[in-house]
């Protein structure tokens with residue numbers, strides 16, 4: 113059996129280990145510590161001087177994002193339909209009601225026209241949502257040039273789920289700086305990782321300060337434990353922030369690598385009839401977190417699951433694209449606007465090995481396996 117090729121494994125550069133040793137040497141094991149401050153500063157500087165709170169996960173960042181926007185029980189919150197469940201689990205954490213918005217065919221991102229129509233109806237009916245969770249899917253920025261003014265018209269804040277999109281831009285602007293508040297993930301499979309971690313980001317320092325307070329058990333500044341609100345234990349440990357500081361030194365390289373991997377897939381497979389790749393809209397520059405391939409069922413007898421299983425026989429990990437939220441049993445009772453666009457993409461898509469440590473030889477192996485299994 114040949115060596116296994118993973119979808120998107122962690123990729124350390126070596127400096128992380130030194131930073132973790134430094135943290136040990138200084139005994140800044142917990143709680144928080146200088147690497148947390150440094151990680152927040154470096155990330156903030158990278159994101160056009162936004163304020164940053166480093167957290168235990170992307171999910172906790174997004175949850176605090178909704179809390180800082182004041183989301184409460186029974187509020188309605190809109191969310192991209194085509195995403196990972198964490199984007200909308202957080203709505204349920206707040207006992208609020210998710211409503212899903214389908215994708216646009218050309219970009220796979222939230223469809224601004226559907227959102228616009230829905231909000232116009234809501235305004236008439238007097239039941240506007242309290243926030244919209246907009247996902248930058250697979251590292252590609254949503255169409256904020258259209259979504260921002262639509263939401264601004266009704267004064268609805270945007271929570272940007274940039275978990276997959278660190279380093280991506282749209283019209284020169286960084287993903288994670290479009291929302292009133294945004295969340296990033298440093299989970300093991302993301303473009304850079306702290307093994308597990310996340311960050312809440314905002315241009316509004318008060319929001320970030322409030323998130324920091326909630327994430328630290330809502331401890332009041334008093335000599336004894338005094339609580340006036342429900343808090344959470346969501347902060348990132350100094351050891352993991354040390355890993356993050358190491359990873360920040362190679363973020364540029366990691367993006368360049370994943371973009372090159374995408375380009376090579378297009379080069380090696382893009383001319384096969386029936387194969388296409390997730391489009392990158394004009395003005396968007398994606399970090400290409402994952403390369404997502406579409407296989408046309410009219411051309412191939414194999415569907416994504418057939419191909420996934422065949423690739424396993426070559427010890428290559430591929431994965432289904434996110435299953436849309438309206439298709440999830442847990443969210444079945446929720447309202448969904450449209451849904452057929454992302455359902456169609458889901459039924460045709462497979463995520464290919466895209467980790468920045470993937471070698472050219474390994475990628476050739478992946479492409480040869482795809483050709484073998486699809487064309488035979």
Ligand SMILES: *Cc1c(COP(=O)(O)O)cnc(C)c1O
Nearest residue numbers: 169170171196198199275297299
């Ligand atoms: C990974 C991911 C999250 C969750 O981040 P964690 O760090 O795993 O909690 C949220 N939303 C999207 C779109 C993601 O891909």
